[in-house]
Amino acid sequence: MEVRCLSLPPLGANCYLLQNGPQGLVLDPGGAPEAVAAACGELGLTPAAILLTHGHFDHVGAVSALAERWGGLAVYCHAADVSDAPGEFTWQKLPTWKPLAEGQTLALAGLELNVLHTPGHSPGSCCFLAGDCLFTGDVLFQGSMGRTDLPGGDDGQMAASLKRLAALPGNYRVYPGHGPATTLDQERARNPYLRGLAP
Template sequence: MEKPYVRQLKLGPMDNFVYLVGAEGSPEVLVVDPAWDVAAIERAVVEEGKQLVGAFVSHCHKDHTNGLPELLARHDVPVYAQREEVAFSEDLRALAGDALRPVGAGDAIQVGGRSFQALHTPGHTPGSHCLLAGDSLVSGDTLFINGCGRCDLRGGNPEDMYRSLSQVLLKVPDQTRLWPGHDYGQVPVAELGEVRRTNPYFAFPDVASFVQFRMRPRR
């Protein structure tokens, strides 16, 4: 599989990961989930000799989107979000405004002459989606190294999460590198095959057992 350019930035009080993602050898990058410290994101773009050409929003929660107004005030770039999320979230529509570019499941986003794919993975929110770029999957709050996104918040659905993990992400090759939306694991990145072997949320044979485990009372 083709190896893209990925720069991981840990920003904010919730251990968020923000990403710069582009084609290897091209100056063009997307910022995935611009939040918390736009100045730090801009410094990373300059340090790496890159050009910001768009933003990709994995889902609408403000810890992943609170930098959008500041970013868009200084950069005239499109903001890619899943159609279901645009319809679901008034806050996202307000933050991104006319820059919003709704995308559907499997749609391609062109960056640096390469096509990156938006994978619709509902469960955490109705329009959560991941960015598949060559051998890298940027997963937002759908999948973490040792866990998956909560399904008890507004718009969450554990049955959808089960299908996203067991059907959509099951088709992504084992050697794909998983880049999660938060630093919640022992490592910041891991191969998806290893994640599927060790992450407890991949261990359930049916949706009922998954839902029972995922929706158990939080301590």
């Protein structure tokens, strides 16, 4: 699996393209659908689905346009972030939404991804494990963690989610929703919100 990062408007959130030969997945297309489509075109990648770490507007802005462009692509998001997503993006207009659930294994584009429901930043925040990669959305950043003061945020849930990530066996390349990529070992050692949480 090849991972490519696009930083997209309006807030520069990270959109990831997960490529497996001519197939692939688009994770968190926050805006600029033309730029996402162009990047897929350059890579010779036809997306099999869109994955969302959570429902905030800066991660979902291009979802409708891209789902439509590729003929009703399935869009995976946890139900807890679907119910009341504000902004231009309305789930009601998206007939191809598929709910994510804790412990689920997705087999898409020849890839296998495990879903961890990790609430705290938002009620429906999820992380995805794929091979040696961990996509953390706005739960875990390099040296930091996501906000818990937005609607639906919860400090206690965030602490439990971070503890869970810290306890994952082995090391992972970590691809967060904002900022640079890192590794789980590095965050376990240096991130003040993760340090000391591993068992």
